[in-house]
Amino acid sequence: MRTLHVGLRVADPERAVAFYTAVGYEVVGRVPETPIGQLTMLKLPGDDVVSVELVFDPRETGRARGTGLSHLVVSVESMDATVADLRAKGIEVADPGSPDGSADFRTTVITDPDGNRIELVQWPPGHPDGLTAADWS
Template identity: 90%
Template sequence: MRTLHVGLRVADPDRAVAFYTAVGYEVVGRVPETPAGQLTMLKLPDDDVVSVELVFDPSAAHRDRGTGLSHLVIQVESMDATIADLRTKGIEVAEPESPDGSADFLTTWITDPDGNRIELVQWPAGHPDGLTAADWS
């Protein structure tokens, strides 16, 4: 088994797509009508598959869309370059911090227009893509 993608409820699909494409996601496809609502499939340039699905249900406009999601995590190659790029696009980015005090392992946070929190991570050189059991040994 493996995680296929994360579905995020959004209040305005156009606003959400504008935000996520500014972050660097690409629209892979759209499904206009499903029982869950309108779906927009996104992936990052280095991904082969969809990793985020934006879900817009116009009949559920009154509901809290962020319920149940803590955050999603995106790996970046260069924290400095990513922060500079996002800020030029008007996206607020928190100052990066290092969980272990090193200069090459950095994390920071952004928030999408619907209040979903996104953690940006720059792994140290040689670290595998993603977390492994070695991170807790």
């Protein structure tokens, strides 16, 4: 297993992108609509893969939830083996799904005791260990 990137909840996506690009991050891609909000993927110039994902949920605007960690993303070799192992240990795991409908790109979510979400990802064979610009080509 390997940590892939950190998802940070932001209150204002334009302000956050301006800050992170000023720090030196590059925008790799954007996903305008997901169940957790609008996503902006960032990487540093020397990185091959995305290391920060900015998460903006317009439904949360003005609510007390605020900013902070949205979720942690961890790569797994085998989704089926990982889900079986976690469930055997009493950890509740959502049924895996595929963002692109394929059988070899799968994700699911677990939640720690404090409510922090951890996304588990099984990449298709040959995919880099994280998100790259090619994922938005």
